[in-house]
Amino acid sequence: MFAATTYAARRRALADATPSGLIFLPGNREAPMNYTDNTYPFRQDSNFRYFAGHNIPDLALTIDAATGKSQLWGDDISLDHVVWMGEQPSVKELAERIGAQRGGTSAELSALLKKHAAEVHFLPPYRAERKTFLAEHLGAAAGASKELTKAVIALRSVKSAEELEQMDIAVKTSMKMHAAAQSHAAPGQLEAEVAGLIEGIAISANGRLSYPAIVTRNGHVLHNHYHGNVLQKGDLLLIDAGAEAPSGYAGDITRTFAVGAAMTAKQQDIHDIVQKALTDCTAALRPGLTYQSVHLDAGRIITDGLKAVGLMKGDTDEAVAAGAHALFMPHGLGHMIGLDVHDMEDLGEDLVGYDEQVQRSTQFGTRSLRLGKELRAGYALTVEPGIYFIPALIDRWRADGTCADFINFSALEAYRDFGGIRLEDNVVVTETGHRVLG
Structure with missing residues (x-):
């Protein structure tokens, strides 16, 4: 990962290029090969990783286009998961590492998205489960934001x-x-x-x-x-x-x-x-x-x-x-x-x-x-x-x-x-x- 200032600057530039509303950048989830606990090697969504850094599943990022406020969302792991995976940093710690704030749980994120569905900007989805998630939370007619897409392309095209x-x-x-x-x-x-x-x-x-x-x-x-x-x-x-x-x-x-x-x-x-x-x-x-x-x-x-x-x-x-x-x-x-x-x-x-x-x-x-x-x-x-x-x-x-x-x-x-x-x-x-x- 890069320094927190790098991710903060990228998010600020993206907010400045987006007229208004809430930018939603979901990370990827694990993808089972043949049953839940036998997964393909995890690969993070590249847009999420560009703005949030972490190569960890089940996280999401929101950015308020008006204020630039960035929040990282996700659930802290349970003790049962600790047994199998070892201790993991909390979502609050992960947020601090990229200069963002802790948002809330995945359930709280779902409620937020449904409440502000008309104001949410998102990128074209390429996984079936994400298409389903967006339809359920933002409405069947929800479409990817062309303005956000162009802004992300402009930022990611020029390599630092x-x-x-x-x-x-x-x-x-x-x-x-x-x-x-x-x-x-x-x-x-x-x-x-x-x-x-x-x-x-x-x-x-x-x-x-x-x-x-x-x-x-x-x-x-x-x-x-x-x-x-x-x-x-x-x-x-x-x-x-x-x-x-x-x-x-x-x-x-x-x-x-x-x-x-x-x-x-x-x-x-x-x-x-x-x-x-x-x-x-x-x-x-x-x-x-x-x-x-x-x-x-x-x-x-x-x-x-x-x-x-x-x-x-x-x-x-x-x-x-x-x-x-x-x-x-x-x-x-x-x-x-x-x-x-x-x-x-x-x-x-x-x-x-x-x-x-x-x-x-x-x-x-x-x-x-x-x-x-x-x-x-x-x-x-x-x-x-x-x-x-x-x-x-x-x-x-x-x-x-x-x-x-x-x-x-x-x-x-x-x-x-x-x-x-x-x-x-x-x-x-x-x-x-x-x-x-x-």
């Missing part, structure tokens, strides 16, 4: 120096995970053995994975969480895995390497193109640049590279304008990162990643870009170009004649079993340019 220190920790642990994977991975192993190794490193750093790891020889499956394949010599192993620091801040790193062998010339050619996209796009980052334009720059780099190896053709700018590069990179170049690996995605991708000046594209590939708006100092983001050979997509485009003026479909036959390569770093935009985290 102390937040960036935590992100450096997360990224350094993430890099240790990847280094260990490259040293350990060998022919004959299951992908699961490598996945278990990297998760153990995250846990040994007193954290956890910031998202389920992708560890796959089938890198063309973008979000592949299956770990049951046996690695063969020369396989391209794509690992997209990040650690979460004890503070909750996330790392998100991707590397791709050949198992037990040097890359073949074909593999190295594709890797070099992706590496150039990563290097050049990262080097371009600075305040005032839209990330949508950087994404399109990545498309041009990939197009030029694939033209050089005979897989694409034609004018590069025309190819990118037509979206031809998206056959090979059907995702966006990156997204915000912070307390969430896709930072604040629960608040709405378009509100987080776009604005009145930059709208989300409707074109295949670019429409999947989660961050497109103008960059500001303090924004932390991922840069993750990739090239993938997805047989089903290639077959569809070839049958439909999609972008046939820019793609050498016959040459792609030799790449049907290639898989995919993605490389990813985490970067913060600074006043004068950027810094690679970790």
Whole structure:
């Protein structure tokens, strides 16, 4: 946790940005796997943690927008719970640690919310039990506050120096995970053995994975969480895995390497193109640049590279304008990162990643870009170009004649079993340019 003054300042800024009423920020509850006392690993709501710090279940925060008064609500544990959990700090002590006041019990909070339902501001819920709670306490027609959502996004988007220190920790642990994977991975192993190794490193750093790891020889499956394949010599192993620091801040790193062998010339050619996209796009980052334009720059780099190896053709700018590069990179170049690996995605991708000046594209590939708006100092983001050979997509485009003026479909036959390569770093935009985290 940070100092109490940090959380108090954040809450004061949020109150100042909210016209009136009561801001309600509930923390998460434990989620049972199969019965009440056997729970999934607890993960606090990121918005609650940003303003209240504590990674403890069954708490809630309210902020009076008019006065800035902050109250922490929850029930002190019973003696029966002490037997199983040990002594725990009281809610009053937890409130003092973040510069807030003790509110009351959960029952008293329920009464307060029902009494002032028309004046309560809350964020979009993403768990079913929270949706039910809000409907019961604030009415079936209750809707999330767009003003509060925008205010939270504005605050959380710009990372402070102390937040960036935590992100450096997360990224350094993430890099240790990847280094260990490259040293350990060998022919004959299951992908699961490598996945278990990297998760153990995250846990040994007193954290956890910031998202389920992708560890796959089938890198063309973008979000592949299956770990049951046996690695063969020369396989391209794509690992997209990040650690979460004890503070909750996330790392998100991707590397791709050949198992037990040097890359073949074909593999190295594709890797070099992706590496150039990563290097050049990262080097371009600075305040005032839209990330949508950087994404399109990545498309041009990939197009030029694939033209050089005979897989694409034609004018590069025309190819990118037509979206031809998206056959090979059907995702966006990156997204915000912070307390969430896709930072604040629960608040709405378009509100987080776009604005009145930059709208989300409707074109295949670019429409999947989660961050497109103008960059500001303090924004932390991922840069993750990739090239993938997805047989089903290639077959569809070839049958439909999609972008046939820019793609050498016959040459792609030799790449049907290639898989995919993605490389990813985490970067913060600074006043004068950027810094690679970790």
